[in-house]
Amino acid sequence: MxxxxxxxxxxxxxxxxxxxxxxxxxxxxxxxxxxxxxxxxxxxxxxxxxxxxxxxxxxxxxxxxxxxxxxxxxxNGTPYVNRHVDESDGPEEYTTKIFESTMASLEVARQSVDIQVVNRVVDLLTQAQKISFFGLGASASVAHDALNKFFRFNVPVVYFEDILMQRMSCMNSSEGDVVVLISHTGRTKSLVEIAQIARMNDAIVVGITSKDSPLANECTYVLSLEVPEDTDMYMPMASRIAQLTLIDVLATGFTLRRGNKFRENLKRVKDTLRGSRYEKRNE
Amino acid sequence: MxxxxxxxxxxxxxxxxxxxxxxxxxxxxxxxxxxxxxxxxxxxxxxxxxxxxxxxxxxxxxxxxxxxxxxxxxxNGTPYVNRHVDESDGPEEYTTKIFESTMASLEVARQSVDIQVVNRVVDLLTQAQKISFFGLGASASVAHDALNKFFRFNVPVVYFEDILMQRMSCMNSSEGDVVVLISHTGRTKSLVEIAQIARMNDAIVVGITSKDSPLANECTYVLSLEVPEDTDMYMPMASRIAQLTLIDVLATGFTLRRGNKFRENLKRVKDTLRGSRYEKRNE
DNA sequence: GCATAAGTTGTAATTTTACTACATTTTGTG
DNA sequence: CACAAAATGTAGTAAAATTACAACTTATGC
The missing domain is CATH 1.10.10.10 (Winged helix-like DNA-binding domain superfamily/Winged helix DNA-binding domain)
Incomplete structure (x- = not known):
């Protein structure tokens, strides 16, 4: 201490x-x-x-x-602490506070992640026939990001922002499908419903949400992230970053599981982007 | 060291x-x-x-x-280092490495942010008639997230994933509009073009991108983030998180600038979500 | 309000620890 | 093989930390 x-x-x-x-x-x-x-x-x-x-x-x-x-x-200088932004803070202060709070939250999140579950979920993802990522509000962009990542793996990935589309997609799910639901609070009604629908259709439901929440109770596997309360700004901030990092972890686990050849493939996907970019001049 | x-x-x-x-x-x-x-x-x-x-x-x-x-x-607070994930890493190792690398990147990013520019951009955003957030690929979800945040502020916010929509939107921009373009490399051709179009139509172009890149050169203001090279996974990871955190900083600056009344308003927006959620039972 | 005890602080001696100077050994080279 | 250079060790010295005890301060009961 x-x-x-x-x-x-x-x-x-x-x-x-x-x-x-x-x-x-x-x-x-x-x-x-x-x-x-x-x-x-x-x-x-x-x-x-x-x-x-x-x-x-x-x-x-x-x-x-x-x-x-x-x-x-x-x-480590000053260990990062979750300091709330204050009304009187200037740009210097609030920038520092937000960055440091984010780092502090990541540290807490890292410690709370259950490695066993991560491993199991990576397992499931590598074997999935179809992977869906759904989230609402702030978590929608996290799901969006997950789409981006897993899309590169050349696996069938689905992502919808629209609740009805999410529902319909889950209705059509079947054994071998994995549905990943993202929600900080785990109390969003429609997302809990989606979890139920997906499970009724034999899909495996993975929740990236907080422990013991209504959503967590409906999931086959829960990746709970104990992130400290968000700052006073009435917006989810740190929780979102922790979710994204967890997605990174899953994606990394995925590529590692798939082995060498697969990663070469990934490199090729990246290389195809080259045409759309300005070459970096040699420095 | x-x-x-x-x-x-x-x-x-x-x-x-x-x-x-x-x-x-x-x-x-x-x-x-x-x-x-x-x-x-x-x-x-x-x-x-x-x-x-x-x-x-x-x-x-x-x-x-x-x-x-x-x-x-x-x-035990050993400063986080950017360690690359290794093929032989187990779940425990790669989880730790990714979390720590992310934190390390945030630390670097924090130090590289130019507070003056942040302040100026917050200024511009508070006065903007319309704010647009555009990004492609991995940065699209960052733009998406920015939409989510600024949408709550009850300001006209625009976000498109489609290049053509982005172009058209910029075509129609006018003085007082702020276009925020997000790109890690700053070398995506179509995004550079969008910057040019926006500027031709008198919009202010803010780039969240790397210094001295083609995109940076086309922007009115550049919020450069010097994030260490992403890990070997051929996917943008840390850069994205840094961008998001910067968005958080801008959003926070925005609410602080707008003052007390505005934040009460924000609280009300949050409260309207309550109906869509399961109540948290008292613990 | 004084005597006494409990607690606090300082002095001086002791012990431990780290450092320096120099002697010895080892290693490398013509 | 001889010599020089580098490496290592020995023994003595200086410095630092700790202990034991004495002096002082503060609080408490009569």
Whole structure:
């Protein structure tokens, strides 16, 4: 656990001199890890043993051990945190906050993904006769993206934005078909219905949605993504990115499963695009 | 820079005894940071000064400094690196790699974004009479997503996937219109043409694309995203996510610029969705 | 309001740790 | 094979961290 946070939190439990030490360290943790106990004691205007006691109060073995912990906390700059955008934020602030929140969400999402299920779903996808990707609202563009990816694999892929088309498509599904449904909340009624229809027609239904949601309960397999609450902006942001990344994972798993030859094929698909592009001049 | 990697890389430059030390450290770096120089020397079967020399060869001030660096490398928030997926990777590995690569790309993208331009583009968008989002292939879903976002703002937004529709739409554009074109490479011919058409009709053209590309040269404003090369999978992955996040930033800037009342409005839009969803039972 | 105890802080000595200078060994080269 | 250069180790030294204990501060009960 991050020792800097720990210092901030346990500040109340510190004695007067220990607070001095805490403040000096918090003011400039970067320099603290390069100081000796003597220097730090002098800077905080306390004695060396006080600094040592301060370290032990934080459950470290002593000063060197404390420095190690501190160094680790400082390692990745500042770990990305989900900070909400504030009304008073300027462009600099909100840009940073959004990028960092997105990264933080991805980190959380990564940890919540069930690898077993990923593997199983990749299995199913490679064997599918037809793959459908459906989502509504913000998740529609995720489904759209999935179409783009799997289309290159030369497998029958279906994607509709229209609810009625989605329904009809599922009506016609049969054994061997895989329907992937994408929804952050998992509470969109029409999507839950589609899951039911698809299952009634023997299709395998994979949900990319949140755990224990009504949609999750209707799916054969659930790839749940525990993404922290979206920011206050009343728009799905981070969840969408996590879904997309998961699609990337599935697509990658797909190509890996299909083997070498298949990837050469993929390269050829990419090469056909060349004609539609301006050549990159050699730099 | 990660010192563990550094050790691996400079292994060739080490002397015989130094290699012994390197191997012991690499074998169990976690225990290394908790050992004294004497213990480590004994374990590596070399003398203490050798360990010290080893540390200096890695551009650290000495053994304690080396331990600090090592601790940072081992911190669990290890900065994400763009590691390519390997053929032999299992589900666990490729999932991690993709998530981490995506995060790494976002970090790079964040640093490359020009805040000034973001601010200016937000300005333009808030004042636009009509906003169009166009992209092709993988970028189409990004444009699609942008539509989703800006649609909620109750501004005239346009999005087409079809090239001809895109062209026609641009033909009809006029002063006060903003056309946002999305392309990772910036070399897609038809998109460059669309930029030209839009500009001829007095629209402002904003490009979310790579710097100095043919498309970038045709745009009024360029939001360049320097995203590291996509992985070997022959599919755009990271670039797309960076583009989406940038769209999030623009959308957020938009709502912030529009002020409080506007966001209340946004909340109302969100609330209208409620009827289409299953209520969340209280937990 | 004073005495006493509990807690806090500092001083000085001790121990541990890291570093330096120099001696010895190993390796490579004419 | 001899010599030089590089590598490694030994022993001593300096620095850093820790411990034990003394002095001081603060709080509490009578």
């Amino acid at each position: 991050n020792i800097l946070e720990k210092i901030t939190q346990s500040r109340a439990a510190f004695s007067k001199s220990e607070k001095k030490v805490a403040d000096i360290i918090l003011a400039n943790p970067q320099s603290a890890i390069h100081s000796s106990i003597a220097t730090l004691a002098r800077m905080s205007d306390v004695s060396e043993p006080t600094v040592n006691r301060f370290c032990r109060r934080l459950d470290t073995k002593g000063f060197p051990d404390f420095k190690l912990h501190l160094a680790q906390s400082l390692a | 990660n010192i563990l990697e550094k050790i691996t890389q400079s292994r060739a430059a080490f002397s015989k005894s130094e290699k012994k030390v390197a191997d012991i450290i690499l074998a169990n770096p976690q225990s290394a940071i908790h050992s004294s120089i004497a213990t480590l020397a004994r374990m590596s079967d070399v003398s203490e000064p050798t360990v010290n020399r080893f540390c200096r060869r890695l551009d650290t001030k000495g053994f304690p400094d080396f331990k600090l660096h090592l601790a940072q490398s081992l911190a």
